[in-house]
Amino acid sequence: MLVRAGGASYSVRVGSGLLGLVGPACREMFAGSQRAFVIADAGVPGAIVDGAAKSLADAGFGVGRTAIAPSEQAKSLETLGVLLGELLASGHERSDPVVAIGGGIAGDVAGFAAASYRRGCPVVQCPTTLLSMVDASVGGKTGVNLVHPGTGRLLKNMVGVFHQPSLVLADTDALASLPERVYRAGLGECVKHALLSAPFGDADLLAWTERNASAIARREPAIMPELIARNVGVKAAVVATDERETASSGGRALLNLGHTFAHAIETIGRLSPTGRPEDAPLMHGEAVALGLVAACEAGSQLGLTAPGLTDRVRTLLKTIGLPTGVAGLPDAASILEDMRADKKARGGKLRIVVPTTTGACATADAPPEAALIRGLSAIGLRS
Numbered sequence: 001m002l003v004r005a006g007g008a009s010y011s012v013r014v015g016s017g018l019l020g021l022v023g024p025a026c027r028e029m030f031a032g033s034q035r036a037f038v039i040a041d042a043g044v045p046g047a048i049v050d051g052a053a054k055s056l057a058d059a060g061f062g063v064g065r066t067a068i069a070p071s072e073q074a075k076s077l078e079t080l081g082v083l084l085g086e087l088l089a090s091g092h093e094r095s096d097p098v099v100a101i102g103g104g105i106a107g108d109v110a111g112f113a114a115a116s117y118r119r120g121c122p123v124v125q126c127p128t129t130l131l132s133m134v135d136a137s138v139g140g141k142t143g144v145n146l147v148h149p150g151t152g153r154l155l156k157n158m159v160g161v162f163h164q165p166s167l168v169l170a171d172t173d174a175l176a177s178l179p180e181r182v183y184r185a186g187l188g189e190c191v192k193h194a195l196l197s198a199p200f201g202d203a204d205l206l207a208w209t210e211r212n213a214s215a216i217a218r219r220e221p222a223i224m225p226e227l228i229a230r231n232v233g234v235k236a237a238v239v240a241t242d243e244r245e246t247a248s249s250g251g252r253a254l255l256n257l258g259h260t261f262a263h264a265i266e267t268i269g270r271l272s273p274t275g276r277p278e279d280a281p282l283m284h285g286e287a288v289a290l291g292l293v294a295a296c297e298a299g300s301q302l303g304l305t306a307p308g309l310t311d312r313v314r315t316l317l318k319t320i321g322l323p324t325g326v327a328g329l330p331d332a333a334s335i336l337e338d339m340r341a342d343k344k345a346r347g348g349k350l351r352i353v354v355p356t357t358t359g360a361c362a363t364a365d366a367p368p369e370a371a372l373i374r375g376l377s378a379i380g381l382r383s
């Protein structure tokens with residue numbers, strides 16, 4: 001599949017065995033390159049990374065290699081600095097590819113390192129989580145988190161640049177080793193895509209996801225390529241209309257569906273998707289699932305969300321094993337403050353995205369507090 005963004009285009013390949021073919025794919029694309037540098041997520045099984053590194057070496061690349069911790073704390077300027085030093089020490093040149101292997105954290109940091117090293121070298125994204133396959137690896141957003149020097153709070157993705165990959169290889173074999181919870185968290189973004197897919201060429205995605213929810217929850221290998229390809233298709237179509245999220249309405253901002261709520265709750269370390277303290281904190285995709293329910297309810301309060309849509313979303317999330325409510329939310333005032341501080345707020349005014357009808361969404365600027373509270377109450381806020 002071809003993704004068009006900002007006058008450039010790149011292909012996203014989805015299928016079995018692709019990581020073992022990264023060498024020939026890079027050789028074809030970077031014919032004159034001597035070196036490739038693999039930045040791998042330390043949690044990806046070694047055999048997967050070894051296989052990709054061998055494929056690159058067999059294709060004639062001198063392979064540099066490093067691993068980064070897949071934690072939001074390590075998604076930092078410090079890690080970026082270490083990576084840039086390692087690229088320099090390895091003799092990496094501007095035309096040499098960085099090969100990112102891992103989840104969204106590794107892809108975002110490695111993409112940022114590639115974007116900034118010598119003012120930009122190519123990056124090949126090899127996503128190994130469902131979330132990074134259907135979302136993070138496509139669209140060119142790269143970056144790291146910042147800690148607010150005053151409050152000490154971790155603010156996600158506050159520094160970064162747009163740097164489209166040269167190629168994306170989504171090897172479905174990598175999903176086999178994915179922990180159950182990480183896999184399910186990726187489905188949060190799939191439900192999000194299904195809720196906004198109609199204007200982007202896939203009006204049937206919500207119904208298809210509902211029909212296949214049990215097979216998807218069981219991670220049936222036969223369904224994975226279609227699940228990933230259709231979700232990449234939606235993400236790619238959104239990005240093609242609005243690469244840098246500058247459209248005044250619609251466009252890439254729609255991908256924030258559920259995220260304004262999610263960002264405000266995912267950094268509250270004690271929240272658990274199951275209620276068991278040992279399962280805290282929420283993963284990003286779990287927070288997105290809660291954010292989708294909150295967005296539907298807020299949309300209902302605004303008179304924008306069609307009757308029945310919220311129940312469909314709740315049922316789908318439950319079938320695929322994602323939370324629709326959470327215990328222990330702080331008081332409304334502190335969540336609303338965090339939502340307003342979200343970097344997607346415009347001119348200090350909050351903007352949320354709400355589902356309207358099947359497969360369609362709209363943005364709501366400066367929504368009344370009552371709508372936000374109704375959304376938060378639906379996922380567990382106590383009055």
Ligand SMILES: NC(=O)c1ccc[n+]([C@@H]2O[C@H](COP(=O)([O-])OP(=O)(O)OC[C@H]3O[C@@H](n4cnc5c(N)ncnc54)[C@H](O)[C@@H]3O)[C@@H](O)[C@H]2O)c1
Pocket residue numbers: 041042043044045070071072075102103104105106108128129130131132135136137138139140141142156157174175176177178179182185186284285
């Ligand atoms: N750039 C974008 O457009 C974009 C979009 C969405 C999310 N993101 C970012 O992505 C990050 C979340 O990504 P994620 O959900 O992939 O989580 P993650 O990167 O934290 O990975 C989750 C866990 O899965 C492990 N893992 C990865 N692949 C594995 C495999 N094949 N087998 C076994 N374990 C494996 C990792 O080591 C990690 O422990 C967040 O930082 C978010 O901000 C970026």
